[in-house]
Amino acid sequence: MEAGDRFGDYVILKRLAAGGMAEVYLARKSGLRGFTKPVAMKVILPHLSSNERFIKMFLAEARLAVHLEHAHIAQTLDLGEVNGQYFIAMEFAHGVDLQRISSQTRKSGRLLPLPYAAKIVSQIAEGLFYAHTKCDAAGQPLGIIHRDISPHNILLTFDGLAKLIDFGVAKAKVTFMEEEEGVLKGKFSYMSPEQIRGMPLDQRSDIFALGIVLWEVCTGAHLYRESSELLTMEAILRKPVPRPRELRGDMPPDLEAIILKTLAKRSVDRFQTAHDLHVALEQYLSRSGWTVGTQHLSEFMKKLFPEELAEIRDLLQSERRRAEEEERRQQQQFVPWEPYQEMEEERREQQQEQLRAATSTPSPAAAAQPGSKPARRQRGEQKTPAPLLSRLTLVVVVLLVALAAASVYILLQSSSANDAVVDSQAVRPTSGSLEVQSVPSGARITINGSDHGVTPARIEKLPLDLDMTLRLHKPGYEDLLMPVLLTADNHQQVIRARLNRR
Template structure:
């Protein structure tokens, strides 16, 4: 690969470090060209890894794949290069919060995530995933891309109201240079599809299973497959019947309950075929809700709900440029700091940070018993490939609180739930988030 060296890197002024993990770090940078000024998130490998051939290959493999995805609901990678500090990726900087923070915010207030908000997040995340799944190589050959790490931390919801999928660092794609070693899982254990946990070949339907978990957690206000005892979450994914969303969300239409149920089917053949199908069902449900409630402005809702976070992010962006940022691996950010971290970079750190309970990036598992961009950003930057990241610390949430009161007035109108192949409700502590 041909690198853009110091000329390109010098165009970015480092402002502050956003996040740091075991493999790399992400920093907020600013680019100025005359009267033009814009913020970006720049990802780098730690000094200890920047000359390692395997890490470098993985870094740019990720960049090459993610750089091919151009969609309004996917975080854009805008530049790639190498300078005296090693290789780097420049990504779209997103003012907003991850989906996990939205659930946490509702938990802290003993409230439910607004139905329209959850539906819009699901719709746009599904559209972004569909764009990735349909990706083709420049030659026109399908890449059969599978994200493999869909989670609340890797779904960013901007203060502009747009949801974006990020972190393609562990994506599976035809033609990828690096390969996952046999017996090694990559991703977050609590969001993996059964076939992924069994080390079977996966396709786009594995991402739909993961998205189904995210939808359930947004609507139910709790972790679905929380790891409470060793690999208990893994066991439950493999063997526990899919939950009935209607048991925990009174305003969920039967069509929505059935969709989530099907997305969480153990057998991929019983799930929707594509993310586009998921988005269309959610679109229909949303239309009915808007017709009865009126339209919720997602951006306005988030700006009000996360006013303090928005202010912190903008204060960071106005900070004077720092001549140098401290280098090298650091401990994971605390939850309080993570609360102030939002950007494409947020997801970047997560994929780089091993999570003892949720990530299995290098952990063998024995399964037998076991900000909006409708088009490329309008900036004079060379388009290239991006990275991916996930955040374990972002998953740490509020203390357990009593469930918000809900009405069951619509339960009588519900269609009977399937029970033969797994319609039982998952009984786990409410309001817990790892």
């Protein structure tokens, strides 16, 4: 599929990736009043979509994954089929996978900062614990295990959030391939010993795989990648784990101890829950004095991948404007029914009929034509008094005045309504302003990377309907980052911030 193609209720925007199971696209789903939502759509390849056994497994696992709603798990939003092709639509997490992040840092001659690596894995462990302990409506554990944790399946977004992807889909693929070919399938370098042995799996298998990820992003090396799959599995089962400090001299002993515990060969020697691993990593960060928040990870990502951030952001903004323009065109083509206009026309016709009837009635006291004889009055007929003619004339005059007044009133109302529309269109703002204050003052203001002086300040001519990030920086204080969106209805905003000391 190409950009612009329709796939069910979705419009394809960009192809993101392709693999042996599915193709992944950035797509949008539109709604009322220009509403549009980007999604990551995974379309199952035709040879698997036509396999009834695989689709049965895929649907069963995806129905479980759709119930997972957590900040560190990419949420499943939709599941369906279009022209025989099955798809799963997931939350679009605008970011980069951990494999590319690690590779990009190595290209620059560096390694991922240890506090950042610990924070990313801590967030993923938090999401894993939520999935591992998820229960159904009756309170029974669902027994969800990811089974395919690797750097490729962990994303770090440009908002500074780590997200685990492919829940449910991975298990369906691995299970199907194992049953179909009778051999073990999957990413061998991230399998647990019990998974290689074909034993029943629990949450500790995912913890082992997450430990491999943590070891690799901290050291910049591969832990289990031998010359063959057989040798790789043999290393996982029997080879001692190299100490991270042997490859990275700044590795603190307490973080190394956490990594080695996750990689214990026996599951009983590891962290027993992902929550235990999450707590251990957060305690390490606290003891080391590192305060790593989403804003730090966000700034790190924006500096590491500036071009990718701009490309997707511009694409989404362009699509949002296009959806809004489509909505405006549809509204212009819509002609509403105006029942009050028909009622007004009926009222006018009734008034005119009454006027015609009043003016066409012959007056009994009308004067005789010149040269004619006066008509003989019938017996019992009384002479019409003169005041009756005056009253009839007065009624006609009143009706004419009322009709004229009604016409003037309608014209004035129509003119006022048109003037109001013109006035409202004339004063629609084309830019916005932002007044920024801080305690203490003197903080440097940047908006989307552009400098705008120091607080207090009033910033004019800012664009409307553009997602902006305001940053306040003052030496000795923590940076403050805040999203800002100016609209035509809210184009003047005031921000008052209190900065915290470091």
